[in-house]
Amino acid sequence: xxxxxxxxxxxxxxxxxxxxxxxxxxxxxxxxxxxxxxxxxxxxxxxxxxxxxxxxxxxxxxxxxxxxxxxxxxxxxxxxxxxxxxxxxxxxxxxxxxxxxxxxxxxxxxxxxxxxxxxxxxxxxxxxxxxxxxxxxxx
Numbered sequence: 001x002x003x004x005x006x007x008x009x010x011x012x013x014x015x016x017x018x019x020x021x022x023x024x025x026x027x028x029x030x031x032x033x034x035x036x037x038x039x040x041x042x043x044x045x046x047x048x049x050x051x052x053x054x055x056x057x058x059x060x061x062x063x064x065x066x067x068x069x070x071x072x073x074x075x076x077x078x079x080x081x082x083x084x085x086x087x088x089x090x091x092x093x094x095x096x097x098x099x100x101x102x103x104x105x106x107x108x109x110x111x112x113x114x115x116x117x118x119x120x121x122x123x124x125x126x127x128x129x130x131x132x133x134x135x136x137x138x139x
Contacts, residue, residue, distance in 0.1 A: 008069070010069065094133055117134055
């Protein structure tokens with residue numbers, strides 16, 4: 001199991017990742033932008049978010065930090081914009097941990113297939129900590 005800090009920004013993710021890569025002396029990672037997502041008429045991303053970063057992953061030594069921009073119109077507060085990503089190669093364990101952490105909390109995205117993985121979901125636990133869950137065959 002991997003637990004990875006996931007930091008959200010309100011439009012300055014590309015600038016932040018570039019800054020962190022330089023500060024830690026590592027290569028600038030590839031970034032996926034919202035405009036690169038497959039179109040989904042049922043869930044279009046907000047206008048103005050085309051150049052926002054949907055996902056970036058910075059590796060520093062053996063540690064990983066993930067980043068993204070929150071689309072316009074979605075809540076995000078600086079200082080309160082970090083979640084923990086749990087990445088597992090076992091769907092049943094992923095579901096078990098998701099269910100356990102969701103008790104008394106709020107599921108913000110039920111576990112479901114996405115275009116990047118077989119299973120993804122998100123929740124805020126009863127203590128206010130944000131968690132993301134991602135199926136990863138090699139975690």
